[in-house]
Structures are given as structure tokens and as C-alpha cells.
Amino acid sequence: MKCRVCRGPAVIDVPRHNANFCAEHFLRLCRDQTRKAIEAFDMIAPGDRVLVAVSGGKDSLALWQLLHELGHTADGLYIGLGIGAGPKGRPNDEVGYSDVSGEHVRRFAASKGFRLLEIDVREEHGFDIPTAAAATRRVPCSSCGLTKRHLFDRAAIDGGYDVVATGHNLDDEAAVLFGNALQWNTDYLARQAPVLPAGNGFPRKVKPLVRLTERETAAYCVLSGIDYQVEECPLAAGNRHLGYKDLLEQAERRSPGTKHTFYFGFLDRAAERFRSGGEGPGGELGRCAGCGAPTSEETCAFCRLQARVTGVGDVPVRITSTAGVGR
């Protein structure tokens, strides 16, 4: 097995590129694919300040490092979600999932000298994800996603960042697309894109890893010595999204390149067809009475979640510690 680039011994095969690579040229492939995505979709302009949503997993740590390698100014934001070690992710006395994840992020940031912001939802908003899931009686991923989107957006706006970058990879995006296509959820299909432009009080949001699979981001971390949280979130186990990933992975194994064709074929040939005639949010949004975030209702979904879970009204959102050192 020889590297496609240098003909030296290869350490990884990438069937969808029908090629093998040595460590050096695999890492270069990852950078090239990330640069290509950023350029193709105008994700980040020269001089943009990027806020990277970091979870401690392979994708977000790889993304953070790749953005630095590509010369971007990228700070990280870690949100402590209070997910515990129990079989259902409940907080308990042991060191929990979120604690371990946070440690990975802090060690990584410190070792690289990247600037890290942190928000702890328990400390700052009085709840955690397991409690929110129990109070809302919905799957935990629902309140978790809502919380993260809200706090990342807010932190980016407050911190003067031009863009929020998330570590969604090709597997993530293809699985979301698969779920939306299975139900022909035309509103979601209309909005699915690797870039959401800024507007209406929201920052621009970008997914620079859409040209890399999760196997590739994992290999990027391993080969560049990034120590990441390898456990899947205990609250996500068995969810629909992972089911869709599993089905697409089976299709990929039968026919390498399936995920790429599915996702980029959608962007090339179908996405536009769902945008025309869709309803979309439309019009100017108002501002949340509690926190000032853009919303179409009087109070934003995050403040309503918080009020429901804690039983008390809104408390101000603020960003506290900035662990890690400036770059």
C-alpha cells in the first residue's frame, strides 16, 4: 500500500478517493479539502474572526487546528452541558461525559496556545441537558441543539466574531439530508447548506469539514497527535440521526463515494429547487424580551426552555472565563 503522492509507505486508505496516503500527505489532503470547502462556499473571508464551536470530539478539535493551519484567526468556545457518566447520561458523582470533554478541550487549547472561551450552562443558566430533557419530555438532542445554537450565536455576536464554525462533517450533513429527504421536509431541505449567511441578528455559520468523513477527521486527529473525547455522547445513543448515519455507511461500503455524491449532488442539482416557493422564516425578526436574541415570538426558544426547566424567569446570558492563552 503506497502513498498516492510520494509512493512511500501508506498509513491509510481512502476508498472514495480510490487512493492511499502516508501520514504527511493524508494531513495535507485534509487541509486541502478544508480549504476547498471554505473557498467553494465563501465561508471565511481574509481577516474574518472565527469562533469555533468546540466539543472536545475529533471533528471540532480537528477543525480548530485546521483553521489555524490555513491561517485563520479562530478562537474556540466550549459549552459545558452537564452531561454525566450514568448510562442515560444523568449527572452523578463520577466524572461525567461533559467533564471529560471539557478537559480534552482545555488541554488541547493550552497545548496549542489557542484562545478558549467557556460557558457552563449549569452555572450560568441554572440547568443542564439531562434536566432539560426530562422537563421537556423530548429527546435530549432537542434541547441540547437548541441550547448550543443559542449560546454560540450569542457569544459570536457579543464577542464581535464574523462567523461561527462548526465541525459538522460529511457523515453528519449527509445523515441530516437523508433524514430530511426521507420525510421530504421541504423547509429543512431549503435551508440545508454548508453556509448560513449572517442576517436578522444571527452570525454567519459555516461547516468547513463537509468534504471530510468522520473516519477522516478521526484519522486526522490520530495522525496529528490530537487527544480527543472518543466516547459518543451517552444521551445520543440510539437516536435517529445515528441510525441514518449507519444506513449511509452501509451504502458507502457497497459503493464508495455515495455520501459525497448524495450531499454535493443535492447542493448542485436539487437544493435550489426547494428554496423557490418555500415559506421560510421571512421578514424581520423581533428581539427576545428576556435576552435580546432574534426571535419571531416574544421570548426566544432558549429563554422559554430555561424558564421551563428552572421554573424561574430568564437570567442574563454572559460569557465568563477565557481559559487558554491568547495567540
Added chain:
Amino acid sequence: MKCRVCRGPAVIDVPRHNANFCAEHFLRLCRDQTRKAIEAFDMIAPGDRVLVAVSGGKDSLALWQLLHELGHTADGLYIGLGIGAGPKGRPNDEVGYSDVSGEHVRRFAASKGFRLLEIDVREEHGFDIPTAAAATRRVPCSSCGLTKRHLFDRAAIDGGYDVVATGHNLDDEAAVLFGNALQWNTDYLARQAPVLPAGNGFPRKVKPLVRLTERETAAYCVLSGIDYQVEECPLAAGNRHLGYKDLLEQAERRSPGTKHTFYFGFLDRAAERFRSGGEGPGGELGRCAGCGAPTSEETCAFCRLQARVTGVGDVPVRITSTAGVGR
């Protein structure tokens, strides 16, 4: 387990309808679903003469009987494709797949008194599917589908039928849609529908079983005593279409109703979006110099296939025996 309709002992559960049924009410469900599909998509008008494409499998025999139960005038056409008994479907001295299939069709037609037409491709066109596959070096399903479409269309036009009905069920249609969506093949997505209208020298083509899964058509046959070819075509084993069916079946098991939502959601909310702006065949077609079939080229794809496989030019297409008795 009780029948949803009569509370008597049930013989089958149908998770996607969240219900169980006794034999009588399951058979009624199948008729109702078939009638509903025919009416919803204007498949068959009163007095239409229907030509049913019968293969000897569960779907086509169920369809033929259901159309009679619903009061339609429906004759069958069986095409002997010359698929043998060997591991790769090659003809050999044993009784082959096509021979067994034909026997099922003939016995069924005779027992019901349905009128059956037959075409044997070896006798009438000098080739069979295994030979065609070898000569074209493509998957056998490719020349098989081409041959069947051509001969069914031709027989319907020549025989004065208003419509060709095929036994494609919900699994078939959902799997085809899945394959087209995975590649965002917009031309195929634009044309995928349970009814193709007549025009340009082609007969109307309809799929009245789109509201029944293959598990349901199999149960319909078992419960109404139809003896069908239970073997899958040996040439189809491992093909892409079966792979897509398998993936959708996994999704269905996790979430009953997935296939129905996927297929009918497409028809309701997405299909139209692929029709506008598509290229389509467009314009009047010419007539094949060999057989007179509609084609955009000088000779139709079937005559070209035949010439390539047999090494000789076109031979006239004709319908020979009409086994079975008139109704």
C-alpha cells in the same frame, strides 16, 4: 392479536397501519389500497382495457387478481426471458427460472379463466437475457428491463389496450426513488410517478400496487391461495436496487411508515419541483426503422440490443400464442 375490523383472531400484523387483521379483512385492505391508488392517480378509467405485465411472482399475480376483483378488464402478458437455473442464471439443461415462472403464470391464468398472452424472446427475437447481458457487458437487469418495457408497450399498442399495469409495489418504488435521490438524478426524479400518461406512441403505464408493500402482496397471495414463483431472479442477486430495498427495510423497522412517507411525501411535496426546468425527452419522437416503435434515434434501443446480441438485423416483432382462456 385481534383483527382491527371484526375483533376476530388476526393472522397478520401491519405495523405501518398500527393494526392487525384477519384473513378476510386483510384481503379487503389490499383491495381498498389498490382501489385508492387507482382512483387517486386516475390510473384506470371505467371500460379501459388493461394489459397486466405478469412475471409469475407475487406482485404481478396479486395485481392481476386484484384488478379483476375491482371489476376491471385485465388480460395478462407473460414474457419468457430465457433465464436459466444456473448460479448466474445461465440457461442449462435443468428447468430454469423462466420456465418455472411461466408455469406459475399459466396455471394461475387457467385456474382463474384469465386471458393470457405470451411472448418468448428466444423464439421470437433470437436471444435471451443471459446472452444479452453477456453481449452488452452490462448488468442483466439493464437489458431485461429494456426488453420488457419494449415488448409490453408494443403488445399493448398492437392489442388495442388502453393501459399497461405493472406490479411495482411500495418497496420497489421507494427503492427506485432512494437510488435516484442518492444521486440526485433529476431527470429520473422528474419522471418517477405511479402513472406515466400515454403519448408519443407509448401506452399509459400504471402501478396500482404502490400503496402495498411486498410483505403485503406476499401475504395477499398466501391468504388468497395464489401459488407464485417464490425465488428471486438469480440474475438480480446482489444488485443495487436490492441493496436500497434492504436499507429502506431497516429504516422501516426502526420507524414503521418510513417507506410510505418517503414515497408519497415525494409525490406530494417534491416531485413537481424536479419537473420544472428539467430537460425531459421533449418534442415528437420518430419511429424505429426496424420495428416502428417510438424512438429519438433511427433504430430503437430494443432493435439495437437485438442486433447486437444476435449479430443479425431486426426481425419483426409479433405476438404469438394466447394461452389461457378468454373471460
